[in-house]
Structure formats: C-alpha cells, structure tokens
Amino acid sequence: MYFRTDAEIVLDKPYFGLNVSNMIQVVLEADRNPASVRVETENVPAEAVSVRVRRGELVLACDPGALSSKRKNDMSKRVVVYVGAAPLESFSLSGMSSVFSETEIDKPSVTVECMGMSEFESDIRCRSLTMSVSGMSIYKGQVVCEDTATVEASGMSQAVADFMCRDLDCTLTGMSVYNGNVNCRQKAEVAVDGSSECTFSGTTRNLMLEVSGMSQFKGRKFLASGLADCDISGMSTASVAAAGSLKYCVSGMSEFNYSGEPVVISTSVDNATVRHR
Numbered sequence: 381m382y383f384r385t386d387a388e389i390v391l392d393k394p395y396f397g398l399n400v401s402n403m404i405q406v407v408l409e410a411d412r413n414p415a416s417v418r419v420e421t422e423n424v425p426a427e428a429v430s431v432r433v434r435r436g437e438l439v440l441a442c443d444p445g446a447l448s449s450k451r452k453n454d455m456s457k458r459v460v461v462y463v464g465a466a467p468l469e470s471f472s473l474s475g476m477s478s479v480f481s482e483t484e485i486d487k488p489s490v491t492v493e494c495m496g497m498s499e500f501e502s503d504i505r506c507r508s509l510t511m512s513v514s515g516m517s518i519y520k521g522q523v524v525c526e527d528t529a530t531v532e533a534s535g536m537s538q539a540v541a542d543f544m545c546r547d548l549d550c551t552l553t554g555m556s557v558y559n560g561n562v563n564c565r566q567k568a569e570v571a572v573d574g575s576s577e578c579t580f581s582g583t584t585r586n587l588m589l590e591v592s593g594m595s596q597f598k599g600r601k602f603l604a605s606g607l608a609d610c611d612i613s614g615m616s617t618a619s620v621a622a623a624g625s626l627k628y629c630v631s632g633m634s635e636f637n638y639s640g641e642p643v644v645i646s647t648s649v650d651n652a653t654v655r656h657r
Contacts, residue, residue, distance in 0.1 A: 385426040397437035397470035400477040410483035414464035422458040473498035513537040552576035591616040612636045
C-alpha cells in the first residue's frame with residue numbers, strides 16, 4: 381500500500397555542516413530559512429527519519445529497516461529533505477545518499493566528503509576547497525577557488541568537475557576517474573595511481589605530474605605554459621601539451637607523449653616509450 385508523508389521540522393540550533401546517510405536525498409534551496417527543513421517520504425514512516433543538529437552539524441539519517449524491501453530493485457521507498465543552503469560549508473555523505481544544490485555554495489572554505497555510493501552535485505565558489513570522493517561515489521559541478529583546491533578520489537569513484545583556481549592538488553588512486561576542464565593560475569599537481577584515469581583540458585602555468593601503476597593521464601588539451609615536470613612509471617600512459625620547459629622521467633613499460641615546442645631541460649628514459657607529437 382502506497383503512502384506519503386510531508387512534514388516541516390523546526391531546528392533549535394544553528395549549523396554549518398551537513399551529514400547525510402542511509403539513502404536520503406537532500407535538495408539545497410537558496411530561499412529556504414535554515415531554521416527549518418522539510419521532510420518528504422514515500423512508503424517510509426516519518427518516524428524512521430532522524431533530523432537533529434549535533435555540534436554544529438545537521439545530521440540526517442533513516443532507519444535502514446524502513447528502507448529495506450523484499451522485492452528486488454524496489455525503488456518505491458524514498459526520503460527527500462529540503463534544506464537551506466545559506467549556512468553550509470561542509471558536507472559529509474555516505475550510504476547511497478545524495479545532495480543536489482539549486483544554488484552555488486559560496487563560502488571562504490568548503491569541505492566535501494563523499495563515501496559509499498553517494499552523489500554530490502553542486503557548483504562551489506570558495507577561497508579553499510578540500511574534497512574527498514571514495515567508494516563508488518560521484519561529484520559533479522563547477523568550482524571557482526581563489527587559492528588551493530585539494531581533490532582526492534579513490535576506489536571506483538568519479539568526478540566530473542571544472543576547476544578555476546590558483547593551485548590544484550589532485551590525487552587519484554584505485555580505479556577512480558576524473559574528467560574536467562581545469563584552469564590553474566599557478567600550479568597543477570596531479571598524481572594518478574592504480575588503474576585510474578584522469579582527463580584534463582584547459583591551462584596551467586606549471587604542471588607537476590606523476591602517473592604510475594596502470595593508470596592514464598590524458599592531457600593533450602591541457603597546456604602547461606611554464607614548467608611541465610612529468611614522472612611516468614609502471615604500465616601507465618600520459619600525454620601533455622607544453623609550451624615552456626619540460627622535464628620527464630619515464631620508466632617501466634610506460635608511454636609518454638608530449639606536444640608543443642617546449643625546451644626540454646631534463647630527460648630519463650628506461651625501457652619506456654617517449655613520443656613528441
């Protein structure tokens with residue numbers, strides 16, 4: 381039997397962070413008063429949903445038993461919570477939860493952590509960003525960061541994100557995937573390991589690239605105008621575009637391709653392949 385609940389819950393404490401778990405879907409609204417949240421459920425009792433503020437964090441959870449079903453692939457059970465976006469600067473998602481923002485997150489410092497099979501979709505404007513995406517989680521959005529953006533992706537996670545920042549520190553491990561347009565005023569520091577795949581387009585002044593394991597860095601449309609310092613090893617492959625100076629160390633069974641007419645200032649090749657396109 382189908383049933384639906386809809387409730388407005390008043391919060392008695394301020395909060396700056398959001399913690400979501402247990403398959404809850406969150407919609408961040410620009411015009412919502414942060415002092416209350418709206419909870420909608422389908423085929424889930426209202427009392428199964430927990431909404432509380434703890435140590436400055438809005439914690440949203442649901443009784444796993446209320447979400448379980450004897451029917452395979454039953455998607456009829458749903459919990460959606462509408463939250464005011466204005467005060468939020470940190471986000472923690474787990475357990476197949478999701479957050480979608482109708483408005484840009486605009487804070488000096490933003491922290492995002494996605495675990496399990498969670499999904500976070502929002503544009504972000506900040507001075508500094510720390511983002512961690514793990515498991516089979518997904519991040520989608522555009523980021524404008526005045527200073528340094530730090531991104532870590534692991535497991536089988538995915539990031540489809542465009543970045544404009546001063547510096548980007550990006551680390552991919554496991555079988556993670558990153559695809560985006562990246563523009564750094566100063567430096568992009570990228571480490572790709574395991575069986576991960578990273579695809580960049582855009583520009584940076586300096587590129588510090590390390591590719592290892594069986595991973596790939598696809599940067600033919602990513603131009604380094606200053607120094608490109610590349611270390612490629614294992615059975616990995618990498619391609620870059622360079623217009624300033626170039627250093628490369630290529631070993632193992634790896635392959636390194638570069639385009640442009642950079643001044644090559646240092647090379648080391650050990651049983652590997654290097655091509656200038």
